[in-house]
Amino acid sequence: MPKTNKTKYAILGLLGVGPKSGYDIKKTVDNSIGFFWSENYGHIYPILLRLEATGLVKKKMVTGRQSKNVYTLTRKGKEELIGWLNAPVEKQPIRNELLLKLFFGSKIGSREVIEMLAAEKKYHEDLLIIYDDILKNIKGMKSNKSRFWLFTLNFGISRSQMIIAWCDETMHAVKRMK
Amino acid sequence: MPKTNKTKYAILGLLGVGPKSGYDIKKTVDNSIGFFWSENYGHIYPILLRLEATGLVKKKMVTGRQSKNVYTLTRKGKEELIGWLNAPVEKQPIRNELLLKLFFGSKIGSREVIEMLAAEKKYHEDLLIIYDDILKNIKGMKSNKSRFWLFTLNFGISRSQMIIAWCDETMHAVKRMK
């Protein structure tokens, strides 16, 4: 996955929406783009320092209820962000462990295979419930930004629906194999 | 992505189908599971040595048209493979660069967003053509193994179809936004 640091752009993008601390960034990732993007503190903080050193962001100590380091995009940072947004999406290697296991499915019993698929199905059914809540919130908003959030959420919903259907289909096929 | 080495299990799984050299493994990955799994030489060879050192595989020099190191699963290796197959699938963090860019879509022009989606659509349309060829080959086979290959391929087909539909939908929505 290396080559270019994607975390860097995720951070620049989130700071483009508004100033944030490292903690805020992590929260925003988890609460809004968590279903297609993930970050952890151990990566966010060092990169924030690097972005500051290269002049892409600016740090400001803010003392409120609790003091924190709030970062803002600089002009240079904004240019970097726009440059990345306009560049073509880099296809990174896919690694789907479920499919890898399924590919070797003939080595284990059909009951185990079906259990595996049932777990996957359940996982996406639960996701759909969460998506539904988010959907209601987004639909209440009328900003331009929320439209794009909706597009990404629609992707998640379509993906989960597709996977649920595929799990059903595959479980039936496995049962017929016996 | 770290934690447990997935490459290790991919290799064990492929060796479970039959003895292979490092080169063979790379070829097999590219030609059969490439659409959901990827490996590179710089990772395969060192791990093969590690698997041999821990007694999970056995190396044999084979001199044919060109000499090569062919690896075979040991009993211990087979147990390790079965153990992994029976363990629950580990959810690894998702990172979808296209969605990340789309999420920040309000920062760039709608033309750029549409171009991005059109490229993604094209990518999956091309994939579907490739899948169709593979599908014909698999359907000719009657082994148990080929059934599982078919299941994974069906996933790929469903995924591409879903993404194409979502791209269309999203492109239309973006056009309506203008």
Next chain:
DNA sequence: CTAAGCATGTAAGGTGTTACATGATTGG
């Protein structure tokens, strides 16, 4: 007062990629 959440980091270590390096063989 105590658990949960706010807030920031460091260190260790494995994972995986890319680039480099080399040489044999086969088909056109």
Next chain:
DNA sequence: CCAATCATGTAACACCTTACATGCTTAG
């Protein structure tokens, strides 16, 4: 004969995760 493919590796390096470490604040 020369390009493509077979065949095996190493080195450098960035990426990313996990675990550790610390301290403050607020709500129940």
